[in-house]
Amino acid sequence: MRYAMAIDPDRCIGCRTCAVVCKNFNAQPQGIWWNRVFTSGTPEYDVAVKVDDQLRMEFVPISCQHCTNAPCVTACPTQASYVDADTGTVLVDYERCIGCRMCASACPYGVRQYNWGKPAQMAGLDDTVYAYGYPREYRDDGHLVYAPERPEGVMEKCTFCAQLTSQGLDPACCTACPGNARIFGDMDDADSAIRTYLDGADREPFTLGDEYHTEPNVFYLASHEVSQVNPLEDAADEKGA
């Protein structure tokens, strides 16, 4: 079994629901984001880039790529970061992590999140703190890979919602996506949702950061041409002429 995720930018409306649901469901402390969405080509959000005199805006969600050749797993001196042999998912055992940050340093995707000290709780408007997220610990073959109250000084990241997928359910980001832009499943199963989607797509899937040879298990589909003529520039050109 090899869990993987496909992301179709044609279906992504840039609402960031996946990022918020991920944060909420996995009880990520304040300041921690396992999943983030940005507009390709700009550090700002919702800004188009100009390509061949046309404007184009493409949202790219990025979380852990669950690489087959994961540099974080190689770098981890204690095997706290490991590839789950049953699912191919890259996980972190909070009880083995010594907080050296080698894994995050080795990751080219910048998806690993470190708790700089005691994890900060979410604060409400009246300065009260509140708890949220999946309420129980989850252990994968004895490894503590999820805890609602995060231990301090350890690394955390996307687990493909191991506490859900172990029950045969999809990760929270896939379930919550209003555009069904995220498709999860077993790449080794020809009938799985992800294989069916990728096999039926008219576009070749691609992966991020190929120059790092990490063999990611998160696949992106090239978006169809969703560009438009820049009306402001055209108007300026006409005025100039």
Place this chain on the structure above:
Amino acid sequence: MEKSTRIVGIVGAVLLVAGAVGWGIQLSGGLLAHSGMTNIFLWGVMIAMFAFLVGFGAGSQLVASAIWLTGREDLRPLARTAATWGLACVAGAGVAILADLGALRNILAMIVGLNLRSPLAWDMIAMTAFIVLAVIELVAMARQSPRTQLWAVLAGVAAVALQVVEGLLFSTQSAHSWWATPIMPVDFLAVAFVSGSALMLLIACASGRLRKEGAAEAPRADHAAPAEDAGAVPWLARFCAWAIAAHLVLALADLALVAAEGTPQAGGVLAVLGAYAPLYASELVLPAVAMVILFSVGRRGNRPWCVTAAVLTMAGILAHRMMLLYPAYNAPSLYLQLSGTPYTTGPYPISTGRYLDWDATFGLATAYVPAPAELLATLLPVGVALLAAAVLTWIVRRAACPGAHANCDL
């Protein structure tokens, strides 16, 4: 205990206590809460200090091994001093690594779950092997064992291995083009030669001055400047000058490779080098000036100039260690391509993990400045190194020279 050793010990103890207070502040606020690091800038001044100290440790040992290998019997006391400082500095570097860990409570996993594919695991193995061999070597020196040369050579090999592993620890991280170069392990070795010889040069000059003061106060035959002092300073000056030359060639070759790479990542590195130009210039210019001094007046044994050169070199190496971090962490590693096009559109922001303190959830770079407690904590490994050097010097000296005459050590 000799006056100079006592001074080093007292300074070391003071720094150790001050550093422990800083580390305590970090621990009390949640481990590492009082730091300037983020999820973009993952390693800070403590790791720079680790690399700084391990260079001095391995380099000092290399000086000791070189003396034994070249058969310079007149420099044997210097070899003992160098081996002592080598062990002390590596011990300090080990403390720096431990103090920088976020979850020290899980440290047992380094033994029961050791991942032999990790460069950090090999770093621990190399450091442990070095410490064991350096201790045996010091015991052999203290007992004036006929096998001292063998242990000195083995400790020297361990020092080389330690520096190569340190270099690999960085160069195997392909996510950072500033580090991912085969030059890195070689340059780590060159920097060790630079650091160790500069430290020994400083100690040789300082101990010569102290002896002169001692001779003025109480002129005795055994307080006269020993013959090895006269030979040690020019020898170390040449040693250091050539090491600096090798390091500068490697550093400039590294820069040329990044400049020629032509990738967006390399462009990011060059931009950061520009942003931190004064610090980067310091790492190149200060040792270059020191090299000129050492090749000219230094090799003739001019002590004031040698001290100046040694201090300039150390300052340059400290800047070099800090510049190990800025271009690596502040140059983004992930650039996106607009799907279905050949256009690389730009870097992808990272969550800082520091929303509460920084008010910035996502970013591409961190203008890292060490927090006050973080800076204070950095004194801990320095204090450990100095105190260990003083204690080891005293122990080895007592064992090697029961008569305790002043010429026994540098």
